[in-house]
Amino acid sequence: MTLNYHDVMAADLSPLADVSEAWKKMGDRFGELKTDYEKHVQTVLGNGNWQGLAYGTQQQYASATAFEFGAAKTEALAIANLLTDAHTELTRLQKAVKDLVRDAEEKDYKVDGNGKATYVGYDNLSQQEKYALHHDPDYPKLMSDAREKAQGWTDDIAKAVKAVDEADQSVKRALVRATSDVSLNGIGVGGFNARAEGDLAKAGKPDPKTGTKTDGWISEGEAEASGPGVGTSATGPDTGAGKLGEAEAHADLGRAGAKGSLTNGPMKLEGETEAYAGAKGSLTGGVTNEGIQGDAGALAGGEASAKGRADLGPVGVYGRAESMAGAEAGVNAGAGLEGVHAGGEAFAGAKGGLSGGVDIGGIGVGGTAEGWAGPGAEAGLIFGKDTEGVWRFAPQVGVSPGLGGALGFEVTVDPGKVADTASDAADAVGDAAGWVADGVTSLF
Incomplete structure (x- = not known):
């Protein structure tokens, strides 16, 4: 949905800061759960007393679960950072719109609910002054100049509103990407995103080919x-x-x-x-x-x-x-x-x-x-x-x-897709090796 002038002026952006803090706490908690799971489940069951196919299957799924806890932490903290950046950027751009409207009104331009500016400075004149103005030889030129300047204010306000909408679309793209897991790591496609990007300037960029x-x-x-x-x-x-x-x-x-x-x-x-x-x-x-x-x-x-x-x-x-x-x-x-x-x-x-x-x-x-x-x-x-x-x-x-x-x-x-899949699989093997190393370290 494209934001309009009314949306921008009426939006309350303060909850973004509160939600960002909640996501940060959630990310920290996922990190604690990962540590507890590795310590009290993986390490305990991997002490050598349990062997066989059932043990191997359990450890396989336990590794995937531990990975997902870590991926959940990464995703949650990335979202927290994105929401913080979004609050900062959208607040700045919203203020720019409101400042334009205030400046226009201080110069006797009225801005309606659609962001259109109209000059109302002549409305404060007395009847005698209005009569003199209407009979002034330069009256048509004065009115034309007022309309031209009003259109300028309207265009500037519309441009500022568009900047807010573009930033909002950027935030949406970044959040969608942060919550989209397309790798084969952990439980596979559809889990938590271990590669979530928390920098809005990077994650919110449009795709190279956009239609x-x-x-x-x-x-x-x-x-x-x-x-x-x-x-x-x-x-x-x-x-x-x-x-x-x-x-x-x-x-x-x-x-x-x-x-x-x-x-x-x-x-x-x-x-x-x-x-x-x-x-x-x-x-x-x-x-x-x-x-x-x-x-x-x-x-x-x-x-x-x-x-x-x-x-x-x-x-x-x-x-x-x-x-x-x-x-x-x-x-x-x-x-x-x-x-x-x-x-x-x-x-x-x-x-x-x-x-x-x-x-x-x-x-x-x-x-x-x-x-x-x-x-x-x-x-x-x-x-x-x-x-x-x-x-x-x-x-x-x-x-x-x-x-x-x-x-x-x-x-x-498709050799290209096979190469991409192999790369994801290699990453998964590397992560698994890391989990093993962490588990061995925790024993000592």
């Missing part, structure tokens, strides 16, 4: 559409680049696409959709230092697809839906540094397909299924890296004399 903001959600998106259109192209061979040649022709009735995302803290939602109607064909081939490939395909009819994804930290789920009506045929093969692919298909009629899966820490497993109404056959294998750097292994086969379909599965590996 439209709606109640904490940051949205980004784009869309495009074209058609009808007809065109052809052909290139090659290019021995320097290793291309044997490529050719393409299309007669589009229309094509359209859109994609977007919503982000709120560790939660991210993404979606993309495309639609095409017309006829198109292509033929490519090449041999380079990265491998060899060849593709040929043709489509006459219409096709549409939609895909979406939801991520919470290292855990994500995805889904895709595709449909086609018309006739298509294709063959492809390739091998190189980015993987291998091979397949062929021929179909006439209508078909629709769904696929979905889940990935954790960058490694995903999913399945695909298609239903066909019309004759066709398909076989394919993909093992390689896509344009986003994700490796994918996806075999699929299908056949339909009249009614039928295709089934397949896929395994994906």
